[in-house]
Amino acid sequence: MKCTFCEHELTAEMLREEGCGACLGGCRKIHCPYCGQENPVVPEIFDKLFRRDPSAPGKGSKP
Amino acid sequence: MSVLHKETGHDKKIVLVGCPNVGKSVVFNSLTGAYATVSNYPGTSVEVSRGHCQVAGQHFQVLDTPGMYSLLPITEEERVGRRILFDEQPHVIVHVVDARNLERMLPMTLQLIEAGLPVLLLVNIIDEAERVGMRIDIALLEEKLGIPVVGAAIGRKRGINELRQALAAYQPVKAVFAYAADLEQDIQRVAVLIKGNYRLAPRCLALLLLQRDEELQERVRAVEEDNAAALAAAVNAVVFARRVDLHLRISLERKRICKGLLDGVIIQREGLKPAFAERLSRMTMNPWTGVPLLLLVLYFGLYKFVGGFGAGTIVDLLEGSIFEESLNPWAIAWFEQHVPWYWLRELVVGEYGLFTLGVRYAVAIVLPIVGTFFIAFAMIEDSGYFPRLAMLVDRVFKRIGLNGRAVIPMVLGFGCDTMATVVTRTLETVRERILATLLLTLAIPCSAQMGVILGLLSGVPGALAVWIVSLTGIFLLVGLLAAKVVPGERPMFYMEIPPMRLPQPRNVLVKTLTRMQWYFLEIFPLFMIASVLLWAGKLSGALAWLVNVMQPVMRLLGLPNETAAAFIFGFFRRDFGAAGLYDLQTNGLLNPVQLTVAAVTLTLFVPCVAQFLIMKKERGWKVSLIIFVLVTALAFAVGWSLNRLLLASGVLG
Numbered sequence: 001m002k003c004t005f006c007e008h009e010l011t012a013e014m015l016r017e018e019g020c021g022a023c024l025g026g027c028r029k030i031h032c033p034y035c036g037q038e039n040p041v042v043p044e045i046f047d048k049l050f051r052r053d054p055s056a057p058g059k060g061s062k063p
Numbered sequence: 064m065s066v067l068h069k070e071t072g073h074d075k076k077i078v079l080v081g082c083p084n085v086g087k088s089v090v091f092n093s094l095t096g097a098y099a100t101v102s103n104y105p106g107t108s109v110e111v112s113r114g115h116c117q118v119a120g121q122h123f124q125v126l127d128t129p130g131m132y133s134l135l136p137i138t139e140e141e142r143v144g145r146r147i148l149f150d151e152q153p154h155v156i157v158h159v160v161d162a163r164n165l166e167r168m169l170p171m172t173l174q175l176i177e178a179g180l181p182v183l184l185l186v187n188i189i190d191e192a193e194r195v196g197m198r199i200d201i202a203l204l205e206e207k208l209g210i211p212v213v214g215a216a217i218g219r220k221r222g223i224n225e226l227r228q229a230l231a232a233y234q235p236v237k238a239v240f241a242y243a244a245d246l247e248q249d250i251q252r253v254a255v256l257i258k259g260n261y262r263l264a265p266r267c268l269a270l271l272l273l274q275r276d277e278e279l280q281e282r283v284r285a286v287e288e289d290n291a292a293a294l295a296a297a298v299n300a301v302v303f304a305r306r307v308d309l310h311l312r313i314s315l316e317r318k319r320i321c322k323g324l325l326d327g328v329i330i331q332r333e334g335l336k337p338a339f340a341e342r343l344s345r346m347t348m349n350p351w352t353g354v355p356l357l358l359l360v361l362y363f364g365l366y367k368f369v370g371g372f373g374a375g376t377i378v379d380l381l382e383g384s385i386f387e388e389s390l391n392p393w394a395i396a397w398f399e400q401h402v403p404w405y406w407l408r409e410l411v412v413g414e415y416g417l418f419t420l421g422v423r424y425a426v427a428i429v430l431p432i433v434g435t436f437f438i439a440f441a442m443i444e445d446s447g448y449f450p451r452l453a454m455l456v457d458r459v460f461k462r463i464g465l466n467g468r469a470v471i472p473m474v475l476g477f478g479c480d481t482m483a484t485v486v487t488r489t490l491e492t493v494r495e496r497i498l499a500t501l502l503l504t505l506a507i508p509c510s511a512q513m514g515v516i517l518g519l520l521s522g523v524p525g526a527l528a529v530w531i532v533s534l535t536g537i538f539l540l541v542g543l544l545a546a547k548v549v550p551g552e553r554p555m556f557y558m559e560i561p562p563m564r565l566p567q568p569r570n571v572l573v574k575t576l577t578r579m580q581w582y583f584l585e586i587f588p589l590f591m592i593a594s595v596l597l598w599a600g601k602l603s604g605a606l607a608w609l610v611n612v613m614q615p616v617m618r619l620l621g622l623p624n625e626t627a628a629a630f631i632f633g634f635f636r637r638d639f640g641a642a643g644l645y646d647l648q649t650n651g652l653l654n655p656v657q658l659t660v661a662a663v664t665l666t667l668f669v670p671c672v673a674q675f676l677i678m679k680k681e682r683g684w685k686v687s688l689i690i691f692v693l694v695t696a697l698a699f700a701v702g703w704s705l706n707r708l709l710l711a712s713g714v715l716g
Binding site: 005011 | 083138561578581
């Protein structure tokens with residue numbers, strides 16, 4: 001997954017980081033460490049439904 | 064060729080480094096074959112691949128590091144990548160770069176050379192570069208850099224033999240690239256004080272210390288012992304003297320050196336014009352063409368699509384036809400017939416009922432607007448336009464004490480001001496954070512509020528123009544005044560611009576659905592809570608009291624008393640308030656002047672509860688309360704002035 005603002009690669013480690021606690025019901029976004037952009041984390045269901053290659057690894061996997 | 068080889072512990076190491084997506088893993092696989100072990104780097108959760116290869120009869124261990132953009136780490140992966148470079152004592156470090164982005168990636172090669180590490184540069188994906196008319200003079204680049212350089216397209220098996228030959232013949236060489244004299248002086252001032260052994264050149268260490276590398280600061284404190292204080296003092300003196308632009312100067316100096324190194328190395332085939340995306344990219348950042356393009360994006364993306372289609376067509380269908388004509392009458396009739404308790408009927412289908420107000424506002428008014436906004440936002444985002452917008456508005460933002468980086472929270476604010484307030488923490492100085500928070504609270508309407516207001520005002524000729532001019536004027540005026548009042552540094556702004564491209568429908572769809580899911584999970588419950596609070600306020604009489612208190616203010620603004628309720632709604636959620644105005648307008652309670660005054664005042668009016676709580680968390684009670692009072696007073700002052708002005712001038716009359 002890439003940051004939607006600066007296009008730096010967001011890695012599995014970052015996706016596993018805890019959120020800032022500002023959102024109700026848990027964090028569904030990831031702050032890019034390079035530019036601060038809040039990127040929505042794609043839910044597993046959308047990731048599976050719209051993945052180009054269904055056999056490819058899902059979000060958060062190392063490319 | 065790859066080999067099955069028992070590790071002896073004495074094998075020389077080849078370490079692959081580079082940005083993500085430059086083909087490091089392909090290079091790793093082509094060197095090692097299928098035999099690799101993947102394990103967490105000791106003490107971390109970052110995975111590192113290790114394999115073996117044999118080159119010219121010599122065994123090597125090959126390490127594939129996580130992607131890194133620079134020797135100054137920001138993420139855990141980059142920290143691990145750097146540790147590998149310093150601690151594994153590699154025989155050769157292969158810096159893999161994408162030939163198409165050589166200029167962007169070469170600064171890290173400079174850093175690696177500067178660190179005194181044994182570097183070999185692999186210019187990969189050269190076939191793609193040639194396809195777009197680029198020719199790269201590898202021999203000249205090698206001569207200029209003073210290290211071995213190999214051109215390759217490893218994915219297409221091109222250049223593997225050359226890489227192996229270069230690895231077999233590798234001899235470490237030293238090269239030095241000079242920065243501008245004043246910067247060199249500062250580097251030397253720190254470098255001469257370094258006495259310990261760090262496995263990287265003092266010059267490189269000095270630069271990293273000047274850039275506040277915390278990990279190295281700690282290591283230096285431990286190694287230097289008595290000398291540490293003098294070294295820290297020298298670093299602090301330079302950092303303080305160059306507090307405004309040190310990072311920028313270093314980046315620009317590296318860019319300058321790279322530009323010189325690449326002069327004559329990259330040759331663009333004649334007759335091939337820059338691609339359309341490249342020309343468009345330049346146009347978006349040039350003020351003469353960028354501003355008209357921005358207006359086009361706003362007109363078609365927001366006004367026509369969100370305002371016209373979302374807030375007009377879809378809301379008319381959902382709110383007008385489905386809710387008002389079918390669902391609400393049916394629900395009200397059912398409750399009247401089956402539920403004897405007044406309070407319960409009021410709670411579900413009353414004036415502020417969960418269904419008749421909460422669900423209707425959330426699903427029939429705000430959702431279509433937010434949905435269409437998310438589609439437009441995702442398309443603009445996926446095209447790579449936002450970083451260019453940051454460059455375009457940097458000049459204007461500097462005038463009001465912000466840099467282009469503040470575009471991110473501002474743009475996010477058009478989505479949701481609450482999350483944008485959180486993002487202000489990424490701004491470099493406290494001054495910038497306060498200014499950005501103030502401007503977000505005051506003059507940046509969230510997507511839902513803006514959508515509803517666009518939908519409302521687009522039906523009244525001239526009203527939208529008045530709203531835009533008022534908001535932009537207030538944004539600039541308050542920004543300028545606040546910048547004079549809030550002391551602090553004016554930081555510089557610099558960022559890499561990623562390529563521009565056609566938005567991918569799949570990306571747009573996934574991003575939109577993801578944000579809609581966020582809306583349902585986080586915002587929908589807030590609408591329900593607001594309905595319950597309003598219901599409780601109505602039954603207890605607290606709401607009527609509050610509306611009474613606000614009535615004199617409404618009269619001063621020239622607005623009917625009923626508008627007070629919309630302002631109270633607005634404090635729960637900005638879009639809730641805007642939806643309240645929508646209701647008043649559709650019931651014929653507002654004339655064009657009143658509608659415009661109410662829309663401007665409501666947009667400037669206090670932040671919603673969620674934004675206020677986050678503001679308090681980020682900026683503290685004192686700053687938040689000052690902003691709250693300032694914004695409220697300013698909103699009503701502007702509303703009062705605008706009402707007078709519009710009535711006196713006869714505009715919209």
